[in-house]
Amino acid sequence: MLGAAVDRVLADTLRDVAARITEGRVADYIPELADADPGAFGVSIASVLGRAYGAGDADAPFTIQSASKPFVYAFACEELGAATVHERVGVEPSGEPFNAISLDERGRPENPFINAGAIVTTSLVPADDADERYRRIRDVLSRFAGRELDLDDEVYRSEAKTGHRNRALAGLALAAGSLATGDVDAATDPYFRQCALRVTTADLAIMGATLANGGMNPITRDRVVGERAARDTLSVMATCGMYDRSGAWAFRVGMPAKSGVGGGIVAVRPGEFGVGVYAPPLDEAGNSARGVAMLEALSDRFGLHMFDHV
Numbered sequence: 001m002l003g004a005a006v007d008r009v010l011a012d013t014l015r016d017v018a019a020r021i022t023e024g025r026v027a028d029y030i031p032e033l034a035d036a037d038p039g040a041f042g043v044s045i046a047s048v049l050g051r052a053y054g055a056g057d058a059d060a061p062f063t064i065q066s067a068s069k070p071f072v073y074a075f076a077c078e079e080l081g082a083a084t085v086h087e088r089v090g091v092e093p094s095g096e097p098f099n100a101i102s103l104d105e106r107g108r109p110e111n112p113f114i115n116a117g118a119i120v121t122t123s124l125v126p127a128d129d130a131d132e133r134y135r136r137i138r139d140v141l142s143r144f145a146g147r148e149l150d151l152d153d154e155v156y157r158s159e160a161k162t163g164h165r166n167r168a169l170a171g172l173a174l175a176a177g178s179l180a181t182g183d184v185d186a187a188t189d190p191y192f193r194q195c196a197l198r199v200t201t202a203d204l205a206i207m208g209a210t211l212a213n214g215g216m217n218p219i220t221r222d223r224v225v226g227e228r229a230a231r232d233t234l235s236v237m238a239t240c241g242m243y244d245r246s247g248a249w250a251f252r253v254g255m256p257a258k259s260g261v262g263g264g265i266v267a268v269r270p271g272e273f274g275v276g277v278y279a280p281p282l283d284e285a286g287n288s289a290r291g292v293a294m295l296e297a298l299s300d301r302f303g304l305h306m307f308d309h310v
């Protein structure tokens, strides 16, 4: 009964947003992303009680891209402790685009969600080589989602072939002493593969719900990370999740979140639920234009802003 009502509200909101938001451009830095259906639009919600809701293209697959970054960060914090992680990467919003070439005054990328910081975070995942590092990342992202995620091989190959800027960022971090691997490829190759893992909005919602639930997947009951790592991750999502639109996002939507250039966004209502949205056309900051509008509409309608009712 409630499930059907929530699904209906989600479907109505999708329709309103689709009619209102027509701008945005599908990412085209590799051909595989440029092929995405610009009209695809889906949403899912997963609660910490294990309930799931959805509408539109909720089960359409897309590559997770930068929405992988919070989950790898959570894993690195769980494995090493946040203090060790933050010797190499900061926690300040950069106010710059996701692929900016800059380090802070200590030689660290500003935060783990811009590309430079995410590559450093990936380099921190303990492993003997690039393959093992990727396998560990895929395993932990799969545990967050509660199912085995698979790789979009063509996206991975294309990213690897064209990812010169990301390799340059890794090289810069290596030179500054913040990359944890001794060479660039040991970090960038698993990073390219983590970005090319395929998810649906239903997966993103459960991954977000796992963070909302203090690190325990509410469906599988698997404790993926501890409560502190989940809290640290949500803190960084709240301040740095939407690149150089993180301030506007905090103001307008008020939920910890992370976007990816594949068109996905994961957002979290701590203690309550995770939301996944998918719409490929991006705004000029690289965030899904309809995804942002959808989450703003849901936040307004249901009072989901973190400072509502305080």
Ligand code: GLN
Pocket: 065, 066, 067, 098, 099, 115, 159, 166, 195, 259, 260, 261, 262, 286
């Ligand atoms: N794979 C993309 C890159 O590294 C991810 C960036 C993003 O989603 N913003 O450039």
